[in-house]
Amino acid sequence: MEAAREGATDGDLEGLIRRILADEPRSGGPPKFTPEQVTDLLALACERLDESGIPMSHWTSAELAREAVKRGIVDSISPRQVGRFLEEAALRPHMVRGWLTSPDKREDPEGYQKDVENLCSTYLQAQELSKQGVHVVSSDEKTGIQALE
Numbered sequence: 001m002e003a004a005r006e007g008a009t010d011g012d013l014e015g016l017i018r019r020i021l022a023d024e025p026r027s028g029g030p031p032k033f034t035p036e037q038v039t040d041l042l043a044l045a046c047e048r049l050d051e052s053g054i055p056m057s058h059w060t061s062a063e064l065a066r067e068a069v070k071r072g073i074v075d076s077i078s079p080r081q082v083g084r085f086l087e088e089a090a091l092r093p094h095m096v097r098g099w100l101t102s103p104d105k106r107e108d109p110e111g112y113q114k115d116v117e118n119l120c121s122t123y124l125q126a127q128e129l130s131k132q133g134v135h136v137v138s139s140d141e142k143t144g145i146q147a148l149e
Contacts, residue, residue: 033074038085040073045086045093059093061086 008016033041045064049056056063061079068074068082086093126136 033077033081037074041068041077041082041085042089042091044068044071044073045091064093 041064044067045059049059054063054067061083064082064086065077065079068077122136129136
């Protein structure tokens with residue numbers, strides 16, 4: 001290698017290193033989505049549905065794909081590809097907890113805060129109340145979000 005270095009400029013040496021470390025050509029087509037499009041799609045997945053005018057409780061991959069095309073983010077995209085992007089980014093829009101983003105929070109922030117404090121206080125007191133023979137029962141239409149004790 002010393003002999004190869006004699007008479008070589010730093011530029012020659014850098015070019016040689018770049019050629020050695022360069023990736024070999026690979027099969028397959030170029031990426032179909034730019035990083036900007038993926039970022040815009042992920043930002044869309046983080047939007048609230050009521051702000052988008054979509055009458056659903058949470059985003060699905062199919063709905064995100066339709067909305068991305070509608071907004072001109074992409075020309076076309078499959079729900080499966082949307083799912084891959086969400087999985088890669090560790091986003092799960094179907095697991096958003098609705099009470100944390102309640103419209104009441106925007107419409108009546110003081111009343112919302114009072115209700116949250118009352119609910120949390122009741123949950124905190126539940127165990128002590130049960131020792132006194134008082135049982136706290138939680139009933140809600142969101143069965144996936146519940147007090148366990």
